[in-house]
Amino acid sequence: xxxxxxxxxxxxxxxxxxxxxxxxxxxxxxxxxxxxxxxxxxxxxxxxxxxxxxxxxxxxxxxxxxxxxxxxxxxxxxxxxxxxxxxxxxxxxxxxxxxxxxxxxxxxxxxxxxxxxxxxxxxxxxxxxxxxxxxxxxxxxxxxxxxxxxxxxxxxxxxxxxxxxxxxxxxxxxxx
Ligand SMILES: [Zn+2]
Numbered sequence: 001x002x003x004x005x006x007x008x009x010x011x012x013x014x015x016x017x018x019x020x021x022x023x024x025x026x027x028x029x030x031x032x033x034x035x036x037x038x039x040x041x042x043x044x045x046x047x048x049x050x051x052x053x054x055x056x057x058x059x060x061x062x063x064x065x066x067x068x069x070x071x072x073x074x075x076x077x078x079x080x081x082x083x084x085x086x087x088x089x090x091x092x093x094x095x096x097x098x099x100x101x102x103x104x105x106x107x108x109x110x111x112x113x114x115x116x117x118x119x120x121x122x123x124x125x126x127x128x129x130x131x132x133x134x135x136x137x138x139x140x141x142x143x144x145x146x147x148x149x150x151x152x153x154x155x156x157x158x159x160x161x162x163x164x165x166x167x168x169x170x171x172x173x174x175x176x
Contacts, residue, residue: 079124
């Protein structure tokens with residue numbers, strides 16, 4: 001799947017949800033799709049899981065992580081749900097350890113199927129939580145210097161994402 005199509009899928013989901021005010025209500029978006037979103041007693045090296053059963057879809061996040069991280073995890077699992085849920089009427093489980101949900105993905109070697117899926121889920125999550133149009137709008141409103149750490153901090157606060165997530169999003173949009 002191309003990056004363009006992944007971003008389009010995230011934007012369409014956001015449009016269908018209707019509320020594009022900040023911060024993006026990612027848990028409500030998931031619930032709007034009939035997905036249960038729960039804190040899971042996950043081992044500490046796991047960030048999140050997506051459990052797809054014929055009658056039930058559940059996203060579990062690690063409750064020990066920061067709110068910004070949990071939001072990204074939910075968005076990432078939503079990415080798997082929208083992009084990789086390819087076996088209708090059967091069960092499927094995605095489990096994400098912390099390493100996989102990091103943002104190195106734009107440069108990751110995409111030769112493995114798993115790496116490609118993680119890259120796609122991260123791309124989807126970033127586009128969902130930090131839509132380009134809203135981000136550009138906020139940048140204009142701020143009139144800060146994007147080379148200034150405080151700007152990235154302020155933007156990440158408004159979008160309720162980690163500063164790392166914001167930094168990589170801006171990098172991918174060629175804003176820093
Ligand atoms: Zn994943």
